[in-house]
Amino acid sequence: MSDNIILSLAQARELSESILMDNGFSEDHAKSITDVILACQQDDCHSHGLFRLLMCTQSMKFGRINGSAKPAIVDAAPSVVKADANGGISLLAMDAALPLLIEKTKKNGIAALAINRCFHFSALWPEVEKLSAAGLAGLAMVPSHAWVAPAGGSRGTLGTNPLAFSWPRQGQHPFTFDFATSQFARGEIELYRRAGKPLPEGVAIDKEGQPTTDAEAAMGGAMLTFGDYKGSALSIMIELLAGPLIDDLTSKESMEAANGQPEAPYHGEIIIAFDPNLLSGGKAAANNDRAERLFADIIDQGARLPSQRRYQARERNLARDAVEIPQTLYNDLLALRK
Numbered sequence: 001m002s003d004n005i006i007l008s009l010a011q012a013r014e015l016s017e018s019i020l021m022d023n024g025f026s027e028d029h030a031k032s033i034t035d036v037i038l039a040c041q042q043d044d045c046h047s048h049g050l051f052r053l054l055m056c057t058q059s060m061k062f063g064r065i066n067g068s069a070k071p072a073i074v075d076a077a078p079s080v081v082k083a084d085a086n087g088g089i090s091l092l093a094m095d096a097a098l099p100l101l102i103e104k105t106k107k108n109g110i111a112a113l114a115i116n117r118c119f120h121f122s123a124l125w126p127e128v129e130k131l132s133a134a135g136l137a138g139l140a141m142v143p144s145h146a147w148v149a150p151a152g153g154s155r156g157t158l159g160t161n162p163l164a165f166s167w168p169r170q171g172q173h174p175f176t177f178d179f180a181t182s183q184f185a186r187g188e189i190e191l192y193r194r195a196g197k198p199l200p201e202g203v204a205i206d207k208e209g210q211p212t213t214d215a216e217a218a219m220g221g222a223m224l225t226f227g228d229y230k231g232s233a234l235s236i237m238i239e240l241l242a243g244p245l246i247d248d249l250t251s252k253e254s255m256e257a258a259n260g261q262p263e264a265p266y267h268g269e270i271i272i273a274f275d276p277n278l279l280s281g282g283k284a285a286a287n288n289d290r291a292e293r294l295f296a297d298i299i300d301q302g303a304r305l306p307s308q309r310r311y312q313a314r315e316r317n318l319a320r321d322a323v324e325i326p327q328t329l330y331n332d333l334l335a336l337r338k
């Protein structure tokens with residue numbers, strides 16, 4: 001990358017926390033948000049790293065986010081945790097509910113956490129990796145705003161709806177993937193627009209329903225799902241599981257609630273955790289070896305596991321104690337300090 005600025009990890013943390021607190025977030029929200037933003041920046045996940053501070057602070061301007069909301073955690077059933085984010089960003093609710101989700105999963109083999117009434121802007125892999133760090137497998141899903149056309153359609157109905165999964169591995173980074181069910185995440189399109197770069201073909205259509213590679217036209221038109229009808233079906237599943245199933249909003253309802261304001265989406269999130277030991281009847285170690293055979297067979301062919309790029313970026317950035325962002329983004333972030 002050219003015209004970039006390099007920040008130490010401590011400088012990046014200080015920048016993020018101070019911007020958030022200057023713009024109305026309490027210290028505990030600022031810390032939870034910064035933990036995830038910094039984890040992304042450290043792993044070179046640029047669309048959900050420091051760039052997302054723009055979305056957090058811009059959303060604050062419209063007065064609907066409660067920057068000092070205290071999440072309410074409810075032990076709803078033997079395998080169900082409910083977390084009411086009370087109009088705050090999702091991440092503090094996730095942090096507060098995680099210990100009970102882990103406890104229930106280890107007791108019952110499977111448990112779900114439903115986070116309700118949250119503003120949501122973040123990547124999901126840090127959440128499922130917290131589960132795999134506790135020896136569990138995890139799955140997380142959220143809707144967003146109705147920016148994405150269903151396969152065969154011509155207008156935004158679905159969200160960019162990410163799906164994340166993590167599987168614990170002994171002495172190694174977990175097997176994790178986390179992707180939008182749209183061809184591109186919205187954040188990625190925003191980065192193309194900021195850089196003045198054309199999008200690849202097949203990512204979006206314009207207001208008239210015609211294919212476009214112009215990021216601005218794409219944002220005014222509709223994004224496309226990955227894998228045609230297959231990604232579209234997965235995206236609809238996410239709308240249902242993280243929406244009506246948990247008594248929260250779909251992407252279309254979230255967009256309607258924003259009433260035209262460029263806010264972070266407001267909805268729910270579902271996280272499902274699995275205990276490999278209880279679900280395998282106490283045979284997790286033997287079955288772990290079988291999972292490793294699967295991974296080895298993939299790597300042996302020269303294919304890579306998802307998240308490998310990310311783990312390499314983390315190692316590199318931790319070793320040099322640095323993250324790198326465009327100078328233009330840095331300037332925009334400095335302007336948010338008060």
Ligand code: NDP
Nearest residue numbers: 122123124144160162177178179180185306307308309310
């Ligand atoms: P990417 O397309 O960048 O990556 C998707 C996943 O595929 C990653 O796990 C990636 O691993 C892996 N991958 C990429 N290339 C390969 C390959 N050649 N072989 C094997 N695996 C590969 O993700 P998106 O742009 O779709 O999403 C980016 C982020 O945006 C996600 O973290 C998501 O949670 C977030 N998001 C959040 C939303 C929200 O509403 N909160 C909405 C939409 C997206 P690696 O990272 O190592 O390349």
Ligand code: PYC
Nearest residue numbers: 121144160185186187
């Ligand atoms: O990149 O699609 C996206 C996104 C939506 C909300 C947060 N990120």
